[in-house]
Amino acid sequence: MGKCRENPRKPKRQNKLLKIAKVEALPKGRGATVQLNDGTEIALFNVDGKFYAIENFCPHKGAPLADSHLHGKIIECEWHGWLFDVSSGKCLTKKECSLETYEVKIEDGWIKILV
Ligand code: FES
Numbered sequence: 001m002g003k004c005r006e007n008p009r010k011p012k013r014q015n016k017l018l019k020i021a022k023v024e025a026l027p028k029g030r031g032a033t034v035q036l037n038d039g040t041e042i043a044l045f046n047v048d049g050k051f052y053a054i055e056n057f058c059p060h061k062g063a064p065l066a067d068s069h070l071h072g073k074i075i076e077c078e079w080h081g082w083l084f085d086v087s088s089g090k091c092l093t094k095k096e097c098s099l100e101t102y103e104v105k106i107e108d109g110w111i112k113i114l115v
Contacts, residue, residue, distance in 0.1 A: 004059040004094070004096060004097035005057075005060065005061065005062055006059075007055050007057035007059070009039065009040045009057065010040065010055050010100060011036055011042055011055065011102070011115050012038070012040070013115060015114070015115075016114070016115055017113070017114050018113050019110050019112050020044065020110070020111045020112060021110070022109055022111070023111055024109075026045075026046045026051070026111070027046060028046050028047075028048055029046065029048075031044065031045045031065070031066045031067060031068060031070065032045075033064065034053070034056075034066075034113065036115065041055075041057075042055065042056055042102060042113060042115070043055070043065045043068075043086075044066070044104070044111070045075070047070060047072065047087070050087075051104040051111055052086040052087050052101070053101065053102035053103075053104050053113045054084070054086055054089055054099045054100065054101050054102070055100045055102075058084075059082075059094075059097040059099070060077065060079070060080055060082050060094075061079060063077050063079040070086070073085050073086050081093075082094070082097075084098075089101040102115055
């Protein structure tokens, strides 16, 4: 049994609300990569009009998760099929390998992420 891989580029907590994009920019059922100023990344998803943000790194072998297919709230990593719930960050394949989640707020039509 391998261990969960640490994300070397996990966004640092700064207690800052970052303005990301207009709500219309990310259609339902899609994900997008959000690049932060320090080069770290967040994967943002639109699940039926509700937005969720997680670190953009699969703890199996480090695949970016933003382009994974959504099945409801569940994404499947494109590299080897690990499953994650984007709303909780929980890994359904290996429960000790959960993802960091970031709070998303919608204000005046803008998606904002609290990092
Ligand atoms: S990198 Fe192997 S399942 Fe994600």
